[in-house]
Amino acid sequence: xxxxxxxxxxxxxxxALRRGDARLARESFETIAKAGIADASSWLGLAFAxxxxxxxxxxxxxxxxxxxxxxxxxxxxxLKADHLAESGxxxxxxxxxxFALQAAPPAGQLPADLRSELGRAQAMCARYAGQFExxxxxxxxxxxxxxxxTAARFRHSLDIMLGKRKIHxxxxxxxxxxxxxxxxxxxSSDFSWVSGVEAATADIRAELLEVMKEDSxxxxxxxxxxxxxxxxxSGMQDNPDWSAFxxxxxGEPVTANAARCPKxxxxxxxxxxxxxxxxxxxxxxxxxxxxxxxxxHTGLVNTRLICHLPLIVPPNCxxxxxxxxxxPVEGRVWxxxxxxxxxxxxxxxxxxxxxxxxxxxxxLTEAERRLxxxxxxxxxxxxxxxxxxxx
Amino acid sequence: MQxxxxxxxxxxxxxxxxxxxxxxxxxxxAVRCWKRILEIDxxxxxxxxxxxxxxxxxxxxxxxxxxxxxxxxxxxxxxxQWIHLAITYRNLEDDPAQEVAITRALSLDPMDLVGLIxxxxxxxxxxxxxxxxxxxxxxxxxxxxxxxxxxxxxxAVTEARAHAEQYNKDCGAFLDQFLESHLGQFAGENLKRxxxxxxxxxxxxxxxxxxxxIYHFPNLAPIPFFDRxxxxxLDPIEAGTDAIRNEFLExxxxxxxxxxxxxxxxxxxxxxxxxxxxxxxWSAFHLYKMGKLVTENAARCPTxxxxxxxxxxxxxxxxxxAAMFSLLKPRTRIPAHTGVTNVRLVTHLPLIVPEGCxxxVGNDTRQWVPGRAWxxxxxxxxxxxxxxxxxxxxxxxxxxxxxxxxxxxxxxxxxxxxxxxFTGGAIGFDx
Numbered sequence: 001x002x003x004x005x006x007x008x009x010x011x012x013x014x015x016a017l018r019r020g021d022a023r024l025a026r027e028s029f030e031t032i033a034k035a036g037i038a039d040a041s042s043w044l045g046l047a048f049a050x051x052x053x054x055x056x057x058x059x060x061x062x063x064x065x066x067x068x069x070x071x072x073x074x075x076x077x078x079l080k081a082d083h084l085a086e087s088g089x090x091x092x093x094x095x096x097x098x099f100a101l102q103a104a105p106p107a108g109q110l111p112a113d114l115r116s117e118l119g120r121a122q123a124m125c126a127r128y129a130g131q132f133e134x135x136x137x138x139x140x141x142x143x144x145x146x147x148x149x150t151a152a153r154f155r156h157s158l159d160i161m162l163g164k165r166k167i168h169x170x171x172x173x174x175x176x177x178x179x180x181x182x183x184x185x186x187x188s189s190d191f192s193w194v195s196g197v198e199a200a201t202a203d204i205r206a207e208l209l210e211v212m213k214e215d216s217x218x219x220x221x222x223x224x225x226x227x228x229x230x231x232x233x234s235g236m237q238d239n240p241d242w243s244a245f246x247x248x249x250x251g252e253p254v255t256a257n258a259a260r261c262p263k264x265x266x267x268x269x270x271x272x273x274x275x276x277x278x279x280x281x282x283x284x285x286x287x288x289x290x291x292x293x294x295x296x297h298t299g300l301v302n303t304r305l306i307c308h309l310p311l312i313v314p315p316n317c318x319x320x321x322x323x324x325x326x327x328p329v330e331g332r333v334w335x336x337x338x339x340x341x342x343x344x345x346x347x348x349x350x351x352x353x354x355x356x357x358x359x360x361x362x363x364l365t366e367a368e369r370r371l372x373x374x375x376x377x378x379x380x381x382x383x384x385x386x387x388x389x390x391x
Numbered sequence: 392m393q394x395x396x397x398x399x400x401x402x403x404x405x406x407x408x409x410x411x412x413x414x415x416x417x418x419x420x421a422v423r424c425w426k427r428i429l430e431i432d433x434x435x436x437x438x439x440x441x442x443x444x445x446x447x448x449x450x451x452x453x454x455x456x457x458x459x460x461x462x463x464x465x466x467x468x469x470x471x472q473w474i475h476l477a478i479t480y481r482n483l484e485d486d487p488a489q490e491v492a493i494t495r496a497l498s499l500d501p502m503d504l505v506g507l508i509x510x511x512x513x514x515x516x517x518x519x520x521x522x523x524x525x526x527x528x529x530x531x532x533x534x535x536x537x538x539x540x541x542x543x544x545x546x547a548v549t550e551a552r553a554h555a556e557q558y559n560k561d562c563g564a565f566l567d568q569f570l571e572s573h574l575g576q577f578a579g580e581n582l583k584r585x586x587x588x589x590x591x592x593x594x595x596x597x598x599x600x601x602x603x604x605i606y607h608f609p610n611l612a613p614i615p616f617f618d619r620x621x622x623x624x625l626d627p628i629e630a631g632t633d634a635i636r637n638e639f640l641e642x643x644x645x646x647x648x649x650x651x652x653x654x655x656x657x658x659x660x661x662x663x664x665x666x667x668x669x670x671x672x673w674s675a676f677h678l679y680k681m682g683k684l685v686t687e688n689a690a691r692c693p694t695x696x697x698x699x700x701x702x703x704x705x706x707x708x709x710x711x712x713a714a715m716f717s718l719l720k721p722r723t724r725i726p727a728h729t730g731v732t733n734v735r736l737v738t739h740l741p742l743i744v745p746e747g748c749x750x751x752v753g754n755d756t757r758q759w760v761p762g763r764a765w766x767x768x769x770x771x772x773x774x775x776x777x778x779x780x781x782x783x784x785x786x787x788x789x790x791x792x793x794x795x796x797x798x799x800x801x802x803x804x805x806x807x808x809x810x811x812x813f814t815g816g817a818i819g820f821d822x
Contacts, residue, residue, distance in 0.1 A: 091814055136809045143805035144798075154802045157608045167607055169600050176598055177588040181612040181794075363612075367577040371570065371585045375592075378569040382562055383521040 006032050006042070013045050022052030033062075040070035047079055059083065072103040078117050085124065094128040097121040133162050159323075168322030172339040175301040177372070180363055184322040186305060186335045190362070193270040194333045197309055200267035201331035204355055205311045207261040208285055211245055212353075217257075218243035218287050222390075241292035244356075248283040250389045251276060264355065274304050274360045276373045278386045281358060285311070288352040293345040296320075299338030300390065303364060303372050306338045309355040316347030328354065335359065395432035402428050402435065409438075434465050447479060455479050463495075470500035477509050489513060502533045504540075508547045511554070524558035527551045556594070563593035581618070587754060599753035601770040606732040608803075611794055615753035615773075617736065617766040621793060624701045625764045628740060631698045632762035635786055636742045638692040639716050642676055648688050649674045652717065663726040672723045678714040679788070682707060695786070705735045705791045705800070707807035714788035716742070724776040727751075730769030733792060734803050740764045740786040747778035759785065766790065 013028030029046035032038045038046070043066035050059035060083050066076045081096035100121050107115050136158070137145075145151055159165040170182055188194045211217050221242040236242055246254045247261055258265055265283070273281035286308075288294070299306070308319075310328035318327055322340040336342065346352040360369050380387060395402065409424035422445070428438045443458030459476040466472060473496035480489035490513060496506040511526035530551040534540060540548050566589055574582060590596035601613040619625065628635075642648060652673040653664045667673050677685045678692060678699070689696050704712035719725070730737070739750075741759035750757050752773040757765070767773065777783040791800055 132813060135813050136806065139809035139812065140802065140805055143802065143808075145802060145805075151798065151802065153608065153610050154799050154806075156610070157606065157803075158806070160607050160609065167609070174592075175588065176591050177584065178591065178598065179584045179587075179612050179614045181610050182600075183610045365580070367580045367582065368585050371573055371577070371582065372588075374570060374573045375566060375589065378566050379562070381569070382565050385521065 006035070006037050006039075010042055010045065013042070013049070017045060017048055017052075020052075022049045025049035026053060029062075038065070040066045040073060040076070043069065044073065044076050044079070047076070051079070051083075056083065056086075074100050074104055074114060074118070077103065078121055081121065081124070090128050090131065094125055097125045097128075101125065129162065136162075156323075165323035168340045170302045170337060170339040171298040171341065172302045173298065173300050175303065176339075177301075177303050177361075177364070177368075180302060180361060182337075182340075184324050184336060184340050185326065186337075186362075188333050188335060191333075191335070191359075193272070196270050197267050198331055198333055200263060201309065201311065203263040204261075204267060204309065207264050208311055208353060208355075211257075211260055211285065218245050218285075220244075221286065236294065241289040242294055243287050243289075245285040245287070246282065247285075248281050250282060251279050268357065271307075271357065272359050274358060274369070274373075276376050278380055279376055279389050280304065283355070283357045286354050286356045288317075288344065288346040290314075290346060290349045290351060294343055296341050296343040298341050302337065302339040303361055303369075304338075304358045305335045305361055307333055307335045307357050307359055309333050310352075311355055312351065312353040314346065314348035314350035314352060317345065317352045318347075319344045328352075337361075395435075398431050402431055405431075406438070434461065436462065436465060439465075443475065447475070452479055452483050456483065467495070468499070470496045470503050470506065473499065474503065474505050474509070477506070481509065481513070486513060486517065504530060504533055504544065504548070507533065508544070508551060511551060512547075515554075524555065527554040527558070531555045559594045563589070563595060566593065590754070596754045599771050601733045601768060602729045602772070603733045603770045604729060604731045606734065607770075608732070608734045608792070608795070608799075611733055611792060613753075613771055614768055615755045615771050616757070617768075617793070619765065622738075622764075622766055622790075624703070625738070625766075627701050628698045629762055629764050631694060632740065632742065634694040635692075635698065635740065636761075636784075638695050639676075639742055639784060639786075642688075642691055642716070643718075648676050648691075649718065650677070651675075663728055667723075667725065672720040673725060674718050674720075675715040676718070678716075679704070679712045680715070681713070682709050682711050699788060702738065702788055703790050703793075705789055706804045707734075708804070709811050710807060711735060711789055714786070717785050717787045719748075719775065719777045719783040719785075721745075721777060721780045721782065725774055727772050727774040729772050733768060733770040734795060735789040736766050736792055737769045738764055738766050738788050738790055741784075742786060743782060743784040745777070745779035745781035745783060748776065748783050749778070750775045759783070768792075 009028045009032050013025045013032075016022070016025035016028060026046065026049035029038070029042050029049055032042045033046060043062050047059045047062035047066060050056075050062055059079075063076055063079050063083065066073065067080060070076065077096050077100035081093045081100065084096060085093035098121075101118060104110065104118055107118070110118070140158075145154070156165065160167055168182070168184065170176065170180070218240070220236075220238045220240050221244045222236040223238065245257060247258045247265060248254065268283055273283070275281065308328065310330050310332065313328045313330045318325055319336075319342065320326075321336045321338075321342040326334065328334075364372070376387075405424045405428050409421045409428070412418075412424065413421035422442070425438045425442050428435050429442070439458045439462050443455050443462065446452075446455035446458060456476075456479045459472070459479055462472050463476055473492045477489050477492035477496060480486075480492055489509070493506055493510045493513065496503055497510065500506070507526055507530035511523050511530055514520075514523035514526055527550075530548065531554075534548045534551065537545060537548065570589070587596060591598050599613065599615065601607070601611065649671075651667075651669045651671060652675045653667045653669070655661055655664060655668050661668050676688060678689050678696065679685065699714055704714070706712065739759065741761050741763065744759040744761050748759055750759060750773070752767045752769075753771045795803070
């Protein structure tokens, strides 16, 4: 028997495949395989040839050999996925399509036919995910899944499992308090003081409207500090698109401003504002100009929650905290953990204004609150200067 | 003087000659050409730059200064231009001017490593310790790993790191002392979380999150070890420790029913489990496995099964509950890992614990004590080791996460059934 030249045979096999002559292709690749010198592409060629001939078992065996030599070959992965899809193994197929998509280089580096194959893989994944989701939701509704508070966390967990939401973690810039639950928006009905603040909405808004008559009352929210590197708040520094009118700022009353809003301050009387020298509380009207967007960012410490009382809310305003987006409603307080990545926007052609203040995190004990306060005072004592603080 | 633009051909010719001369090592000729260019066009940017750097390297700071100053006057839009100026002022010991140049550089690029190092050193020289520490910290934070740092900067980066570390240490020591009296006011309170927050703040400890490998339930607190007092149902189980241990010893005597704890098939990633996979070094005698009672094993441990009924075990068909005797051979380490889902917690009842065994969850390392159970969140990184020459045995079982409401538990059970039905019984995830 003459020695086999695998390159010649492989070329012949590939040419035969291109012509659609699956029989000759199979013969060529099988000869290489039988000689024990088949590489990943010869096995893949054999798999395609066998598939062309309708011999599914042989095709599967060949593609498995190919993948064992080259586990990230895109064509082999998709072929294997197609095989599993045809045999009714949706989950298996989905995992191979997904792996092919993950292993693929950027589309620009791929030949057109492979690009379209990957597009097909993507569509198959989406179809399976949709089927899976429909199936689960149907089963769960049958098991008593209802909308509403009791099921909120569970529905959230389902979205995470289905890949529709990402898990967000607290990312405070300066101080992390451990073992606290990772909650994005808190339930305002858990806070007894909320109804009192909400009841004062009309009075607070009236005071705000008086202040707004003066053009220069509000100052940019993000102020440049010559002692510090510029903030990463793309474009928000010294930008009047996002501006504030402080009644309390970093633990100090702003007397002239506070005098103009007595009812607003009175409404704060029942709120568990944090009192930390040089830091808290801050109470302010926060103004977002038409079209403005506060880019995603995370806050400083996770020992507080940020509360908003929306006062003037045009349409198309929103706040995203972690994986949850909500629309502000005038007169309805919400509170959120600002150490979860968050962003806000005003997509309307009118100004949006909220009353913003901060409270202790409800999970902290009285002893813990006092220690956190002492610790921040100690840090200021140690450094001999006021902190660069922001709400 | 003629308009320099009209004399561009002459400038270009001089520049070409200067470059050729410099490359050939004819420095005097090169410098003569560049100087000539500046006579024609005092604002010729490339020439100012090249001459400024030559003056600087040659130690002629006043000449370097006038070139670098001219550059920022003409342009000044690039942080590097201000850095050159700042370094020159530093060498001239003009601190106020250096400070201005550094601020300009960092305003253009707040992450510029050289700018941050210059700022830190200047503040240190001025005795502004705390601001210097912050700047050293910022430099340490933006610096790439040492091997990627330019060799000329390595010493400075190492110093910045050491300085930031030392400052954190000093701050930590100060806070410890300062908080001592405050902590004293709260004798009897559990202040573990607060103490850990200070340790994380000053870099003495790392922060750990709950990282479920498969199914993450949101809004739960990442608590490494739960408070024993939260689980009164553990009382009868702990009280039954001797009976449970006796049943285990009878089982052990027969040497039947034990299987390796980790049994991954060969064709999936083994990651940290390569060494313990299918190994008798870590084995289990299962009572509940993947949600099913292991009848023949359970029958050999009737008291254990009776006591186990006190535990609020989860119900995820095909996955939980789980309960087993876990046997760790001498000198064996279970590598750090995180569990599959935070809807359950894991309970350990230590039965046989030789000296030299330890268990870590997150920042918390503890020793097993026979008969003293603990409950932990296995989605927080944890590891175990038996450093002794005897076996270590623990009864392990899972329980519902106590912060899940009854409707949430019911829905999780339904979800698991749904997953099983969808996959036709094939295992969707291990638990």
